[in-house]
Amino acid sequence: MEITRRGFFFGAAAAVAGTAWGNDGVDNNLTVFLSDIHISGIGIQGQPTYQNPLLDKVIDQVLALRPRPRRAVVFGDVALWRGYAADYAESAPRLKRLSDAGIEVTVTTGNHDHRVPLFAAFPDQAKRTPVPGRVTSVVDLGTADLLLLDSLNENAEGEGSNNAVAGTLDDGQAKWLKGWATDAKRPFFVGAHHPPEEVPLDGHNLLDTLETNPRFAGYIHGHNHRWYRRWYHNGYSRRHVVRIACLPSTGWWGTIGFAFFRTFADRAELSLAPGNDFFFPKPLGPGEQRPPEWDDIVNEERGGKCLFHYQA
Numbered sequence: 001m002e003i004t005r006r007g008f009f010f011g012a013a014a015a016v017a018g019t020a021w022g023n024d025g026v027d028n029n030l031t032v033f034l035s036d037i038h039i040s041g042i043g044i045q046g047q048p049t050y051q052n053p054l055l056d057k058v059i060d061q062v063l064a065l066r067p068r069p070r071r072a073v074v075f076g077d078v079a080l081w082r083g084y085a086a087d088y089a090e091s092a093p094r095l096k097r098l099s100d101a102g103i104e105v106t107v108t109t110g111n112h113d114h115r116v117p118l119f120a121a122f123p124d125q126a127k128r129t130p131v132p133g134r135v136t137s138v139v140d141l142g143t144a145d146l147l148l149l150d151s152l153n154e155n156a157e158g159e160g161s162n163n164a165v166a167g168t169l170d171d172g173q174a175k176w177l178k179g180w181a182t183d184a185k186r187p188f189f190v191g192a193h194h195p196p197e198e199v200p201l202d203g204h205n206l207l208d209t210l211e212t213n214p215r216f217a218g219y220i221h222g223h224n225h226r227w228y229r230r231w232y233h234n235g236y237s238r239r240h241v242v243r244i245a246c247l248p249s250t251g252w253w254g255t256i257g258f259a260f261f262r263t264f265a266d267r268a269e270l271s272l273a274p275g276n277d278f279f280f281p282k283p284l285g286p287g288e289q290r291p292p293e294w295d296d297i298v299n300e301e302r303g304g305k306c307l308f309h310y311q312a
């Protein structure tokens with residue numbers, strides 16, 4: 001992959017892998033994963049807004065990609081803290097820049113979102129959800145599907161209230177997910193805002209239920225604002241392990257950036273996009289010294305990848 005003034009180019013990598021893209025300059029096997037965008041409504045007392053232009057920067061980077069990705073997925077925490085309609089009034093037009101450019105946008109909830117204002121700002125989500133009342137989606141990733149769950153444990157007071165930080169999975173989504181997994185005709189990933197330990201299925205970590213499914217290809221989440229990859233095993237009687245990846249935040253705190261997700265006939269590759277940064281808990285103010293470990297983290301994470309093997 002090469003970075004030029006016009007953007008990121010995948011030509012060399014695509015030629016090696018035999019990947020092709022259409023005459024419209026869009027790669028059907030390429031998706032960008034964004035998470036924890038934490039966009040703040042303007043004028044809400046006490047809400048910082050430094051993260052808003054950092055999402056704009058990520059969107060500029062995505063729009064500069066050649067070929068263009070077919071789709072973008074936002075893994076929750078669309079709103080800053082309490083899911084105000086004003087927060088979505090700032091996030092929806094920003095993400096619309098992607099859909100206006102022909103990039104399909106899918107969002108789900110995080111613990112800082114509220115469903116009513118989110119559905120109002122992203123009405124397509126209500127039309128496409130297979131589980132009414134939940135911000136759930138099936139995303140075609142090219143050679144696999146992403147079952148994007150709504151893991152928000154919402155406070156009944158709704159907009160403007162704080163939710164539980166930990167995730168959950170309601171019975172409706174659990175039933176739908178198990179049905180999909182049983183009938184799956186091709187590989188599928190499961191994604192949500194929360195890590196799998198907080199998305200229970202049948203009273204257990206959902207990976208306990210899914211890991212024996214031959215079509216289950218891996219799990220991707222946000223929430224922790226860290227770029228990390230790990231693996232899961234269910235006991236010591238099997239060789240198979242499940243890959244799990246956590247996505248960066250586009251601009252709130254922690255690892256800052258986004259990720260590419262590219263599918264092939266026999267695998268998918270998740271990679272941290274060039275240009276990643278790190279800050280905690282907010283960007284430096286005037287005159288502040290940048291701690292050396294921030295650069296260490298940036299340098300250590302740059303170019304990081306996670307592979308998922310499957311049979312399409």
Ligand SMILES: [Fe+2]
Pocket residue numbers: 036038077110223224225
């Ligand atoms: Fe977050």
